[in-house]
Amino acid sequence: MWRWLRRLGMAVLVLVVLVFAVSGAYLGWDRLDPERLDVAPPGFDVDAAGVRTHVEHWPAARPSGRPPLVLIPGFAESTYVWSRVAPLLAADRDVYAYDVRGFGFTDRVPPYDLAADTDQLAGVVAALRLDHPVVMGHSSGVAIALSLALRAPETLTGVVAANGDGTPYFGTDRTSAGRGPRWLLVDPIAPAVVTAVVRHRAPIRSIVAAQCGPGCPTDDAAIDRWRAPFLGPGAVDAFVDVIRSPLIGLTDAQETAIAVPTAIVSSSEDGSFSRPQALATAARLRTDLVAEIPGARHLALLGEPERFAAAVTPLLDALDRRGEERR
Numbered sequence: 001m002w003r004w005l006r007r008l009g010m011a012v013l014v015l016v017v018l019v020f021a022v023s024g025a026y027l028g029w030d031r032l033d034p035e036r037l038d039v040a041p042p043g044f045d046v047d048a049a050g051v052r053t054h055v056e057h058w059p060a061a062r063p064s065g066r067p068p069l070v071l072i073p074g075f076a077e078s079t080y081v082w083s084r085v086a087p088l089l090a091a092d093r094d095v096y097a098y099d100v101r102g103f104g105f106t107d108r109v110p111p112y113d114l115a116a117d118t119d120q121l122a123g124v125v126a127a128l129r130l131d132h133p134v135v136m137g138h139s140s141g142v143a144i145a146l147s148l149a150l151r152a153p154e155t156l157t158g159v160v161a162a163n164g165d166g167t168p169y170f171g172t173d174r175t176s177a178g179r180g181p182r183w184l185l186v187d188p189i190a191p192a193v194v195t196a197v198v199r200h201r202a203p204i205r206s207i208v209a210a211q212c213g214p215g216c217p218t219d220d221a222a223i224d225r226w227r228a229p230f231l232g233p234g235a236v237d238a239f240v241d242v243i244r245s246p247l248i249g250l251t252d253a254q255e256t257a258i259a260v261p262t263a264i265v266s267s268s269e270d271g272s273f274s275r276p277q278a279l280a281t282a283a284r285l286r287t288d289l290v291a292e293i294p295g296a297r298h299l300a301l302l303g304e305p306e307r308f309a310a311a312v313t314p315l316l317d318a319l320d321r322r323g324e325e326r327r
Contacts, residue, residue, distance in 0.1 A: 001067065009176030039228035041079065041105050046126070048098070048123030049116075054105040055070070055098045055124065058090035066320055067297035068130045069310040070120065071097035074139025074164065079226045081138065085305035089312065096133075097270045098124050100141065104229045114248040118147040123156065132327070134319055136160035138301060139272070143167070143249040149260040150250065158261040158319030160312060161275045163298050165281040168249030198230040213269075213296065216303035255284040261322035263289035263315035265308075267296035289315050 026209045043056035056079045060066075069089060071082045075123040086095045101104035101120050110116075121144050125133060134157050137145035142164035149159050158200040164235045197203045208226060209218055216222075229235060260283040266278040275292055293300050301308045 006276070018040045035281050037129075037224050037228040037231055039224055041225075041228075043079065044126040046124065048121075048127055049119040051101050051109045051120050051123070052107040052118060053098050053101070053124060053127075055096055055128070056082075056086070056094040058086045060090055060092055060094050062092050064092040066093040067323065068094040068096065068128075068133045070125065070130065070133045070135045070140035071095065072135060072144050073097070073100060073103065074136040074137070074141045075242075076103060077138065077141075078193065078225075078229050080104075080124050081299065081302050083302075085301045085308050087318070088305060088309035093316075094213075095131070096124070096128060099229075100144065102238050106236055110238075110241060111236075112242045112245045112248075113248075114143060114147050117144045117248060118151060121145070121148050122152065122155070131321065132157045132325070134158045134160065134316060136162055137164065137166075138162045139164040139298065140248060146250055146255060146258060146262075149258050149262070150254055153258070153260045156260050157323030158263065158316075159258075160299065160315060160319070161262065161264045161281060161285075162312070163265070163270055165273065165277055166250050166255060167252065168247035190243075191236050194230070194239055196235050198236070201227070208299070211297055212299035212303035214303075216299060252284055255281070256286075258285060261319050261326065262287045263291075263319055265291045265293065265311050265315065267293045267298060267300045269295060270298045270300075272298055277306060291315060 041054065041056070043054055045056055047053070071079075071086060073079060073081050078099050082097040086097060089095050099119075100117060101109050102112050103109070121135070125148075132155065135145040135148065136159070137143070139162075142161040143166045145159045146166040147162065149156055174234050189306070201220060204226050205218050205223050208216055208223065212218075230239060264278050264282050264287065266275060267271055268275065276292060278292065282288070291314070293304065293307050293311050294308060296304050
């Protein structure tokens with residue numbers, strides 16, 4: 001028996017060494033022959049709390065004096081996720097979206113934690129000189145929006161939580177949150193796996209289609225909009241640093257302390273943020289402004305922009321009124 005155990009141990013050791021060797025060799029080849037995509041995103045850069053931050057702006061089609069809207073992408077997203085719905089939301093107000101530090105075309109500047117992300121959002125609002133904006137976060141971006149509402153409630157008109165509840169745990173069993181095969185995140189395995197994924201359209205197309213639904217653009221040009229930010233110098237290493245960092249988010253108790261008017265939008269087919277979770281979030285935030293998009297998925301903002309805008313617009317109108325009353 002001991003002989004078989006020794007053989008098994010030796011086989012495992014050889015396999016581990018082989019995985020490390022192949023991963024290292026793959027990264028070496030990638031650095032010798034990197035793939036770069038000539039995808040220039042629209043927009044401009046601002047200095048947001050010391051971070052060069054990429055911003056896009058959709059001016060109001062019919063200026064009305066309504067508070068501007070700032071859009072925050074979620075995990076591994078860029079301003080691209082807002083590109084189809086933002087023009088619809090800009091019917092009567094200025095709309096801005098920016099890339100969160102570590103993602104998109106913003107500089108990769110650690111630490112990748114909620115405090116630094118909140119600093120960046122506050123820096124964007126200050127750099128753009130926005131007067132009491134509404135901020136809307138998608139997925140993990142909700143945590144950043146709510147964090148600023150908790151930190152500086154006097155600066156905001158309202159917050160929209162889209163497909164996320166602002167905690168580190170949404171979509172998971174809270175008793176097991178944070179557990180998992182952490183050994184997969186070591187060098188050079190994690191960077192090699194991420195590099196292998198982003199160098200090819202097929203896995204990105206599969207991920208996007210699953211989260212977005214049939215209405216989502218999945219042609220080569222659209223998929224390259226997803227891939228391009230991850231193919232820049234240092235992008236994969238930064239992404240690995242982000243996923244090694246603790247999940248960002250507020251506690252339930254912190255959310256109950258938020259005084260800024262809030263609203264929530266969810267999608268009925270979103271496996272990471274269900275209707276019961278949306279209602280539980282509404283209870284913590286003490287809001288009755290809750291909308292659901294039937295048949296939509298996690299990336300409804302990109303896959304079904306018209307329906308997403310139709311669900312969000314009444315919420316924005318209500319937040320404008322409540323924010324004005326609050327001031």
